[in-house]
Amino acid sequence: MMEAAQVEIVVKRCPEAVAEVRRFVRLALDDWDMDDYVACLVASELVTNTVRYASGDEVTVRLARTDDGALWLEVEDAAGTMPRVQEAEPADESGRGLFVVEQLSRRWGVRPLAGNVGKVVFAVLES
Numbered sequence: 001m002m003e004a005a006q007v008e009i010v011v012k013r014c015p016e017a018v019a020e021v022r023r024f025v026r027l028a029l030d031d032w033d034m035d036d037y038v039a040c041l042v043a044s045e046l047v048t049n050t051v052r053y054a055s056g057d058e059v060t061v062r063l064a065r066t067d068d069g070a071l072w073l074e075v076e077d078a079a080g081t082m083p084r085v086q087e088a089e090p091a092d093e094s095g096r097g098l099f100v101v102e103q104l105s106r107r108w109g110v111r112p113l114a115g116n117v118g119k120v121v122f123a124v125l126e127s
């Protein structure tokens with residue numbers, strides 16, 4: 001059982017990481033008595049981007065509750081490039097991940113790590 005106000009998982013940067021992170025989110029939010037549907041979708045999109053475009057061997061995912069009960073979700077990787085929302089064409093099979101994150105989040109953003117050794121992409125989700 002996860003009792004802490006903040007939890008974290010570090011996974012290998014590989015396609016299997018997406019499912020592992022979804023399981024982690026479900027467990028944490030079940031313990032916090034929060035719905036996991038949107039959080040799992042947003043976490044999946046952010047981790048998928050990291051698997052596809054980042055560098056380094058690991059991805060860190062953190063979850064925390066904000067003072068007003070929302071969920072703070074962040075994904076840290078070793079890539080220095082900053083993500084951006086793309087304008088996907090209707091027939092495109094990818095390129096909508098951050099658009100989905102933007103639509104489902106109260107707020108989202110990205111901040112570089114000190115020394116340009118990576119970044120953290122975060123999203124704040126309603127409870």
